[in-house]
Amino acid sequence: MATVGRVKLVVQVKLLPTPAQATALDATLRACNTAASEVAATTRETGCYRNYDLRKHVYTRIKADYGLGAQAAQHVIKKVADAYTTVKANLKAGRYGKPGSKRRRKVETDPIRFGWNAAQPYDARMLSWQPDARTVSIWTTAGRLKNVAYIGSADQLKTVATSKVGESDLVHRDGKWFLYASVEVAEPQPFDPAGFLGVDMGIANIAYDSDGTRHAGDRLNGYRRRQQRLRKRLQAKGTKSARRLLARRTKKEARHAADVNHRIAKTIVTEAARTGRGIAVEDLTGIRERVRLRKPQRVTLHSWSFHQLGAFLAYKARRTGVPLVEVDPRHTSQTCHRCGHRDKRNRPCQETFHCRSCGVVAHADHNAALNIAHRGVEGWGAVNRPHAASPCTQ
């Protein structure tokens, strides 16, 4: 496999600690984050925001008070410095309201507080991987834990086993433990495609490809509607615990949607790679403005990101060496994929395409996907036509 460069990515594995190991991980995360909140307070008091300067003020103290090792103490300090950098950038971007607003003033003056389970970075000296045994050895405040088992998908396991793992984050979520490992992998040279698989993204069907495969959104849309109702109830309640529950549900819903998008992107990229084809998708810029929707659908669109599926497709295609082109999406739904005749009346209803010229009948989304596939071939040809851009070549 010819490679064209290296790409950084984050691989998630799930830890399966024994109860005793989980207790040690729990105590460690609590110690690191209590220390982080203390460092964050000192940062505000001293006005000293730079990682290196901050170290002089707090390093010895947090090491002694919280039983942190040298590396852990340094990572805690860096985590605080990074968090303030993020807040500063967000302030600059106006994400906490206008200057002088109550919310903004609070963000400007209050120290950052870290939840007990905020993610904690680990470097190679604090965490080592034994991929054959599928275990890690990890630093904790109770000493080094050996043989902490982990699991993951075949893909994730292979990636951590075969790549150099840089920093990892220890994450506690919904009572489970994870490591988010940063790795660098080789990026393959895209192959020369034998045709294109067109992908039409929609609301009712998240995606419909030009082979006629429907990547359904029914269950996801149903799930979202249920979540929406629950959210409304919680919003109406307005209590602190309701707000907290609401924030948790929103996060969970976003993870679920991302999971569905990941699976769809994977299916499409795998199929394109298997058949030696490239992928053609509509250019997603401004899709929100373009898509005109009936009211109940508008709600789903807002909590749904086409861009996410587009981004996942692009990312997975690049990692697999599948060429991907973005095409002009105009009139793909009104144009006949067989004869090219374009007419609004070709689309008598949401579901159906019926060409008024040649009489072809197809599912409306399938017809659009076929048009996108055609445009993919044209787009690819325009970019990669031999000698087109180099008149000097003999």
Ligand SMILES: [Zn+2]
């Ligand atoms: Zn036709």
